[in-house]
Amino acid sequence: MPQKIGFLLLGIFLFSFWGCKEIKESPLPMEFQLLDYPCDDGTAIILKWKHYNAFPTREYQVLRGETPQELKQINIKRLQTSFVTPQYDATDNLKDQDYYVVMENNSNPPFLKLIKATAQNKDSLIEVGEKVLFLEREVSPPDYDKLQLQVVQGDYYLLPEKNEEITKPDIIRQKGVLQKSPDGSFQISPGIGNLEIALEKRPDEIEFLKNTEIVRLMEPHIQGYLLKYGKKISGFITSNTRYSMSSIDIEYVDTGELESGKTYYYKLLGINKDNSIVESPLLSLEPQDNHPEAPYIDYCLYDPSQKKIFVSWFSPDNDLEKYSIFLTDPLDSFCVRGFLQGEFHSSWYRTAIPFQGAIEDAALYMITSDRGGQQSTTPLFLPEKFEMASLTLPPGLELVEPPNDQKGNVLSVRWDPPQLYMTYAIQDTAPPKIEFRLYPFEEKDFFLLQDTLNASFTLSQQPAESPEQLNMGKIRWVKESFPSEQENLSSKNLVITYDKAAHRGYIDRVLQKTGFVRVKLDNHKWLVDRNEIGYFKIKDLTPEIHQLTLQWLSSSGKPMPNPEALIKLDIDASIPMSYSTPIPDHYYEVFRFREDEKIEQAVRLDSLPSSSREYWDILDSSEYAYNYFLRVNSPSGGFIDSPVLGPLKSRNEIFDTNKASVFALMIVFVAIALFFFNRARKGHKFYIRPIAGIEHIDEALGRATEMGRPALFVLGLSTISDIATLAGLTVLGHVSRRAAKFNTRVLVPCCDPIVMLVAQESVKSACIEAGRPDSYREEDVFFITDDQFAYAAAVNGMMIRQKTATNLYMGMFYAEALLLAETGTRMGAIQIAGTDAVTQIPFFITTCDYTLIGEELYAASAYLSDDPIQVGSLKAQDFGKAIVVFLILLGIILMTFHLDWIYHIFTVITQ
Amino acid sequence: MFWKRQLPLAIAFIAGVVFAIQYFVPHRISQTIFEWYTDWAIIIATFGAILGFYSIVRLHSNKIRRKVPGWFYSVITLACMLSMVLGAIIGGQETGSFFSNMYNYVFVPISATMFSLLGFYIASASYRAFRARTAKATGLLLAAVIVMLGRVPLGQSISFWTKWNPNLPSLVDIANWIMDVPNMASKRAIALGVALGMMLVSLKIILGIERTYLGGGD
Known part of the structure; x- marks a missing residue:
């Protein structure tokens, strides 16, 4: 019987996916088209198509080939799917409404026209149209998937049914306080209050709501009403058809290894939710190396004080080689007489040209050249006089070769010490008591005007000029709510956050001395953020003016020398509000060029915000020496370049000084270990405390022998490179030797093939050493799978079927530890576990009879062997632990007295 | 040899x-x-x-x-x-293929089922561990109850004493303290021992004292 069930399951398993690649004729991805990428070198093609939300497609696969027969998948576009269970809204039922859909077939997809039936047109509508049963909005109505899908055009909205609330005023909510001026006008001023403004609806708005149909087509004259009151409809459902109108445009740019002038074929595969597949038509395109577009000149300004012409431009091309700027006279309209002022790398977008003459006689033009040798010229542009913003270079600018970079291919441009940027907020954690005030406006003619630019409102005695604007009716009343002055003031907190990124990138030992931040409130003691979490919180602030000081310290505790590293502020703790120190709006750009190149050939590497202090340049090659310069840009247009830094060549170091403390400790521990190995070799006897888990292994094997059942040995889930697995293999050798003597089988299921091989060798040798080579069975040490839970399932099944009497778990374990050990407990097996996985030790302790905790697993090999050197290694380990305990105690004492050098000694900086 | x-x-x-x-x-x-x-x-x-x-x-x-x-x-x-194996060779591994479907709709749910068993196993293992037979087990039980309550919103709600004096620690604070101080200290002690043990095993392998990985006993 079980065999029959097994074959039945196998049959179901093998045939369950029969026919899963069925290709349906429709719906196809709509409006699939290929476009040549503009202004490129002929190595990119744009794919565009339309996806209707009603399509059951969950992803699109893009196929490309050089012939129609050899198409390969190059990209997958997954569509977002909602994880919320859709709830169909009963208001979407249109059965009681007499609406009919009629198609206008003069476009593709056809336009859907929705007509309300009347006594006059009903008969003709029944003949040419279909009655609408449901409408679709965000969710689809029930059983929609049984209907035929029809994609249509249309923009319809569902409006609320007519009710008594049509004439109720609209409520606008706004932050701020209402202030009355002496002349009788009102103003909304910034503040901590909340305003509710009740607005009367305009007569035409009430008229629209009273007389409108519940489904309306979008038209310009009612657009505002539809957006305010309506809900967008994505489709209509009739008895046979689902008409869908909602769609998104999908675009994919293929830039993968295309060649200009070669024909490429593309096809889309739409994978539906039921795994059926739809195909698009096959399209082809030959990408072209396009002629470059002349750059758009952003500005051309002449600063008389600097005697320079600043030019800024923008180019959409992505295969440009260089820009050339020519100076000529304003009459050279054909741009042929100019003198070359400079040729700039394609990554540049602004430059400055020295100019000495009369600016009225100067004109410029630019020529762009792409990699294919094609050129474009701009029209002539004339410089305008303009006084540029004065900018200064950051102090301390330098180019360094940072030590200890892993490949010796890094150069670093860095500048001044860190600067503090902070935000502080007074937060009231207790719920505020709210007071209300009502201002009746019925007697006054006040209107609400919306300032769309600032997204704010003003009160005016004149109505809005544009009548189609909504929410602009007459004000009926204004309700103001504000926190009471009687609130619980003791619950106020001060929260300070500061910009840790201001010293980002400073990763070598010299610059790590930028240290940490401290903060002081009034004359209280300093609070120090040693862990650099960028956050302080001071509880229970009294409601008065406090003096706040924030300071950046070096790691030795000295204040940083630059004034920007100290902030002093008076803060009013009676008002909950937040404040930020201003951050300069300039930004940096870093340029790099080789020693043998001109400065104009420099590559613009990156743009950095004003809070940056370093650019870490990872070079492709460390063969050349490089020059760098920094450009400080003002958003208003000007810039200033630093002198050239360099040339400098990156170099490889022999020793990573950041890891010096690790190296020193390693040498100490190795020396201790060698000392104890030597003592052991000379015959010194060491005492080892008994480890219960190891001592009871024989007892556990004896039990298996008595019961005539096999023992199970699990080596964990890790590979042979894991020390825990090696320790487990040592115990396995011992266990196999004993088991061979007792003539007991040991099953060793492995999850790594290499571990299996080593385990086989280990068990085989143990059997030979025990004088029972015949007891070795190769099939008892076998591979199951390297998947965690499949392995756990297989081993659990083995425990249950073979009723193992003894289970030993020695090695590295993860979440499967409890699954294995708990099953063993239920089967009544005696269990011994040993692991260095800290998170799994509690599970083994609760389920196993004996557990080797952490290092005891490593001690097992020494304990089980008679080798004195192995025992000596345990003593070395104990001595090492004594050193660590001493260092911890020393660290506690020194850090208590603020002597934090010990902390930095043991800090390993990784990159 | x-x-x-x-x-x-x-x-x-x-x-x-x-x-x-x-x-x-x-x-x-x-x-x-x-x-x-x-x-x-x-x-x-x-x-x-x-x-x-x-x-x-x-x-x-x-x-x-x-x-x-x-x-x-x-x-x-x-x-x-x-x-x-044959499914992957013949039909490929793309989305919608036999291999991909078998992996996503058979293998992954079965693995998730095995993983979900862990919840029940933790409950039965906890029951065994927390039986208050000795003073140590009672201490373990108390710590476990506090940590469990401190990890759910109920812990904050039933910490009624914080209403009398907000400076007193709530169950959440006590649970965090247990996890961050005694629990962390013991975990780090084990980790330190493990690190030293690993280092010495590595040294024994380098020096040829430990030869288990060669598959021939000690």
Whole structure:
């Protein structure tokens, strides 16, 4: 019987996916088209198509080939799917409404026209149209998937049914306080209050709501009403058809290894939710190396004080080689007489040209050249006089070769010490008591005007000029709510956050001395953020003016020398509000060029915000020496370049000084270990405390022998490179030797093939050493799978079927530890576990009879062997632990007295 | 003897010393050696997979041939394995393929089922661990109850004493303290011991004192 069930399951398993690649004729991805990428070198093609939300497609696969027969998948576009269970809204039922859909077939997809039936047109509508049963909005109505899908055009909205609330005023909510001026006008001023403004609806708005149909087509004259009151409809459902109108445009740019002038074929595969597949038509395109577009000149300004012409431009091309700027006279309209002022790398977008003459006689033009040798010229542009913003270079600018970079291919441009940027907020954690005030406006003619630019409102005695604007009716009343002055003031907190990124990138030992931040409130003691979490919180602030000081310290505790590293502020703790120190709006750009190149050939590497202090340049090659310069840009247009830094060549170091403390400790521990190995070799006897888990292994094997059942040995889930697995293999050798003597089988299921091989060798040798080579069975040490839970399932099944009497778990374990050990407990097996996985030790302790905790697993090999050197290694380990305990105690004492050098000694900086 | 003992021991010694030094050398050559070693590890692991495949086929075909009890499970195992291999070779691994469907809709749910069993196993293991038979077990039970309550919103709600004096710690605070101080201290103590133990085992392997990995006993 079980065999029959097994074959039945196998049959179901093998045939369950029969026919899963069925290709349906429709719906196809709509409006699939290929476009040549503009202004490129002929190595990119744009794919565009339309996806209707009603399509059951969950992803699109893009196929490309050089012939129609050899198409390969190059990209997958997954569509977002909602994880919320859709709830169909009963208001979407249109059965009681007499609406009919009629198609206008003069476009593709056809336009859907929705007509309300009347006594006059009903008969003709029944003949040419279909009655609408449901409408679709965000969710689809029930059983929609049984209907035929029809994609249509249309923009319809569902409006609320007519009710008594049509004439109720609209409520606008706004932050701020209402202030009355002496002349009788009102103003909304910034503040901590909340305003509710009740607005009367305009007569035409009430008229629209009273007389409108519940489904309306979008038209310009009612657009505002539809957006305010309506809900967008994505489709209509009739008895046979689902008409869908909602769609998104999908675009994919293929830039993968295309060649200009070669024909490429593309096809889309739409994978539906039921795994059926739809195909698009096959399209082809030959990408072209396009002629470059002349750059758009952003500005051309002449600063008389600097005697320079600043030019800024923008180019959409992505295969440009260089820009050339020519100076000529304003009459050279054909741009042929100019003198070359400079040729700039394609990554540049602004430059400055020295100019000495009369600016009225100067004109410029630019020529762009792409990699294919094609050129474009701009029209002539004339410089305008303009006084540029004065900018200064950051102090301390330098180019360094940072030590200890892993490949010796890094150069670093860095500048001044860190600067503090902070935000502080007074937060009231207790719920505020709210007071209300009502201002009746019925007697006054006040209107609400919306300032769309600032997204704010003003009160005016004149109505809005544009009548189609909504929410602009007459004000009926204004309700103001504000926190009471009687609130619980003791619950106020001060929260300070500061910009840790201001010293980002400073990763070598010299610059790590930028240290940490401290903060002081009034004359209280300093609070120090040693862990650099960028956050302080001071509880229970009294409601008065406090003096706040924030300071950046070096790691030795000295204040940083630059004034920007100290902030002093008076803060009013009676008002909950937040404040930020201003951050300069300039930004940096870093340029790099080789020693043998001109400065104009420099590559613009990156743009950095004003809070940056370093650019870490990872070079492709460390063969050349490089020059760098920094450009400080003002958003208003000007810039200033630093002198050239360099040339400098990156170099490889022999020793990573950041890891010096690790190296020193390693040498100490190795020396201790060698000392104890030597003592052991000379015959010194060491005492080892008994480890219960190891001592009871024989007892556990004896039990298996008595019961005539096999023992199970699990080596964990890790590979042979894991020390825990090696320790487990040592115990396995011992266990196999004993088991061979007792003539007991040991099953060793492995999850790594290499571990299996080593385990086989280990068990085989143990059997030979025990004088029972015949007891070795190769099939008892076998591979199951390297998947965690499949392995756990297989081993659990083995425990249950073979009723193992003894289970030993020695090695590295993860979440499967409890699954294995708990099953063993239920089967009544005696269990011994040993692991260095800290998170799994509690599970083994609760389920196993004996557990080797952490290092005891490593001690097992020494304990089980008679080798004195192995025992000596345990003593070395104990001595090492004594050193660590001493260092911890020393660290506690020194850090208590603020002597934090010990902390930095043991800090390993990784990159 | 040379091939089975001395050569592997020499390789282990040289590789052990080289990679111990490599950790401290930030030179390009040092990084290249490390990357080269990583590539080789991947290649060897790939050949290991072939060994694993061979082991499975041999084990289960023996079981089928001998008609050992439950041999039909071996038929299912081999059939599943072969169908996945052939499915991937013939139908590819793209979304919607046989291989992908089997993985996503059969294998992943079954793995998730195994993982979800862990919840029930934790409950039964906890029940056994928390039986207050001794003073230590009672302490464990108390700590566990506090941590469990402190991890759910109920812990904050029933900390009624914080309403009398907000400076008193709530159950959440006590649970956090248990996790961050005594629990963390013991975890770090184990981790320190493990680290030293690993270091010494590594040293024993480099010096040839520990030879278990050669598959021949101690």
